[in-house]
Amino acid sequence: MAQPDDMLDDEHYPAYTMGRAAEITGASQDFLRRLEKANLFIAYRSAGGHRRYSRHQLRLAARAREMVGQGVALEAACRIIILEDQLQEALQQNPNHQRPRQAEAA
Numbered sequence: 001m002a003q004p005d006d007m008l009d010d011e012h013y014p015a016y017t018m019g020r021a022a023e024i025t026g027a028s029q030d031f032l033r034r035l036e037k038a039n040l041f042i043a044y045r046s047a048g049g050h051r052r053y054s055r056h057q058l059r060l061a062a063r064a065r066e067m068v069g070q071g072v073a074l075e076a077a078c079r080i081i082i083l084e085d086q087l088q089e090a091l092q093q094n095p096n097h098q099r100p101r102q103a104e105a106a
Contacts, residue, residue: 014044014052021053025062035064040078060085 007013022029032051036043040060043051053061060081067077 011055014054014057016053016055016058018043018051018053021051021058021061024058025065027061027065031065031068032061034074035061035078038075038078040064040081 008015016024018029018032021027022032025032032043032053035041036051041057043053043057046052063081064074064077067080068074072080
């Protein structure tokens with residue numbers, strides 16, 4: 001069984017309430033709900049039905065807020081972030097598919 005300290009070290013553990021997530025990311029609570037509606041992530045739910053967010057989700061939300069602030073449409077920002085996140089995960093899982101090295105490009 002996971003210990004409390006292990007859960008807090010887990011970037012996918014839903015440790016943050018909606019209010020705290022909004023405060024950390026600098027986004028409104030409505031913006032966080034819109035990110036979920038745009039399928040950037042699905043907020044975890046507490047036993048009482050309240051949204052809870054992980055550090056990973058907070059990073060995605062902060063990136064979306066930044067992009068939207070630069071004029072990118074919300075849906076487009078979410079799609080870009082999803083693709084970037086999938087690419088990063090794939091590169092971490094398979095180091096043989098890293099981007100070309102500088103030496104190979106020369």
